[in-house]
Amino acid sequence: MIRPTLYKKFFFLLIFFGSFNLLYCQKKFTIVLDAGHGGSDIGANRYYSDIGTVMEKNVTLGIVLKLGRMLEKNKDYKVIYTRKIDEYPSLTYRTDLANRSKADLFISVHVNSSPSKSATAQGTETFVQGPNQNKANLDVAKAENDVIFLDERDKENFASYNPSSPESLIALKIQQSKYLQASLIIGGLVEENFVKKDKRLSRGVKQENLHVLRMNAMPSILIETGFVNNYEDAHYISTEEGQQSIAESIYNAITSYKKLVDRNVKEPEPEKPAEQPLKNDFRILLMSTPTRYTENDPALKGLKYILPIKENGNYKYYYGTTNYASVRDNNLKTAKDSGFRNAISISFVPNQSLASGYYTIEVYAGKDKLDSKSHIMKTLPNMERNKENGVFYYTYGKYKTLEEAVNTQKELENKNIINTVIEKRIK
Numbered sequence: 001m002i003r004p005t006l007y008k009k010f011f012f013l014l015i016f017f018g019s020f021n022l023l024y025c026q027k028k029f030t031i032v033l034d035a036g037h038g039g040s041d042i043g044a045n046r047y048y049s050d051i052g053t054v055m056e057k058n059v060t061l062g063i064v065l066k067l068g069r070m071l072e073k074n075k076d077y078k079v080i081y082t083r084k085i086d087e088y089p090s091l092t093y094r095t096d097l098a099n100r101s102k103a104d105l106f107i108s109v110h111v112n113s114s115p116s117k118s119a120t121a122q123g124t125e126t127f128v129q130g131p132n133q134n135k136a137n138l139d140v141a142k143a144e145n146d147v148i149f150l151d152e153r154d155k156e157n158f159a160s161y162n163p164s165s166p167e168s169l170i171a172l173k174i175q176q177s178k179y180l181q182a183s184l185i186i187g188g189l190v191e192e193n194f195v196k197k198d199k200r201l202s203r204g205v206k207q208e209n210l211h212v213l214r215m216n217a218m219p220s221i222l223i224e225t226g227f228v229n230n231y232e233d234a235h236y237i238s239t240e241e242g243q244q245s246i247a248e249s250i251y252n253a254i255t256s257y258k259k260l261v262d263r264n265v266k267e268p269e270p271e272k273p274a275e276q277p278l279k280n281d282f283r284i285l286l287m288s289t290p291t292r293y294t295e296n297d298p299a300l301k302g303l304k305y306i307l308p309i310k311e312n313g314n315y316k317y318y319y320g321t322t323n324y325a326s327v328r329d330n331n332l333k334t335a336k337d338s339g340f341r342n343a344i345s346i347s348f349v350p351n352q353s354l355a356s357g358y359y360t361i362e363v364y365a366g367k368d369k370l371d372s373k374s375h376i377m378k379t380l381p382n383m384e385r386n387k388e389n390g391v392f393y394y395t396y397g398k399y400k401t402l403e404e405a406v407n408t409q410k411e412l413e414n415k416n417i418i419n420t421v422i423e424k425r426i427k
Helices: 011-026 056-072 091-100 135-150 152-158 166-196 231-238 240-263 325-338 375-379 402-414
Strands: 029-035 045-048 052-055 077-081 105-112 124-129 202-208 220-227 281-289 306-311 314-322 344-348 358-366 384-388 391-399 421-425
Touching (some): 052 231, 056 231, 056 240, 105 240, 166 202, 166 240, 231 240, 314 325
Antiparallel strands (some): 124 220
16 A cells, blocks of 8 residues: 555656746647547456446446546546447557657546456556566556457557567666656555545555656656455446546546646746767777677677678677767667676777778678678678687778777678678788
């Protein structure tokens, strides 16, 4: 159960709203109400002999319509519904609608369920976007994310999303961190009203990686209003009286949240000057190892835009390149969040010629010689071949600057010669 004063603990975080204040002054407070599931996707459901079948899609729509009617009576609010009838809007549509509307708040209403036929689990809980916390929360996330495959557009948009990929999780974290604290505040207010007004059992505010929240460019929450396989919860959420009470609690939370926002309205801060580029380029050194890894090797932890540079027999793996301090710092954070705890930022002078030595392209390394009829040999007949410790190394070209070597490497990729490595040789 959450503490009644949860939102007060976050009060100091309301400085976060400073960037939104001018927007609030110029338009109505826009709220997108999302009734979970719908149409052929009935969501969580359970049959009871005395009350019939309780379907999540019907419960969520009933609560959302009641909540919307209350909000629409207040001239300060603009209400947008993802659905008002029994239909299934895709997850992409729901988030696109919220983003296109430049909404100030996104509220998705759902019904919970546990694996057992009848549940001892009971009560409400509210989710905000965030990293996985424990297995119980992950089970809820998986249940909500199952509907991802119901819509062709969702298949296209989410096909490459892998919740176990460090790169995906980092992208989500960066994207949603701007709105996380505000989401925690409204989530806390919702759960507080469930406890104080409705005398419901609250399971708290939790962070979870839910698709319907992850693409929203605004504070967003997903409310689980009760367990469909808990008889008391199912009876409560399926009645007009129960749905009305739930809607009233959410309405009270929204009005309290908006008061907190309005209370912190202030003059917009002067626009900061544009960030100036640095003199040098910066790459993030992930690791130095005698092992050569290919682009998609698990050792690189899902990170892309890796530049390997071989030097003195070791392969140094660099992530990203930029001449802006903010991007450099963000790249370093991304690397550390991926698991490269010892990653450091390395400065490179653009187009700096080596005082001695040169760069070359290591095209191939292996125990066997390249076949004279191979694509590489036909494309690059003038390669240099060396053998060290039983391994054949084929290298191509000599370049005085790293940029020249990188450009050549890209040209080779266009010729379908991939996974090459730039080697720095000092005479």
